[in-house]
Amino acid sequence: xxxxGKKVIESLFxxxxxxxxxxxxxxxxxxxxxxxxxxxxxxxxxxxxxxAEKIYQSLP
Numbered sequence: 001x002x003x004x005g006k007k008v009i010e011s012l013f014x015x016x017x018x019x020x021x022x023x024x025x026x027x028x029x030x031x032x033x034x035x036x037x038x039x040x041x042x043x044x045x046x047x048x049x050x051x052a053e054k055i056y057q058s059l060p
Contacts, residue, residue: 008056009044015059016040 016023020036027043044052 005049008052011056011059012044012047012052013040016043 017040023043027039030039
């Protein structure tokens with residue numbers, strides 16, 4: 001994985017950790033059963049490269 005790819009993933013993870021309300025509802029429902037870390041990991045892991053970069057580029 002490139003350094004840029006690592007930066008994107010780390011930034012997405014950090015953002016959703018600080019702003020869990022931005023996680024899609026289908027994932028939010030799992031937070032009660034699983035840890036927030038697990039839910040964010042699954043959400044980010046399921047993103048395509050293009051989608052992850054699109055979300056990364058839109059972060060404040």
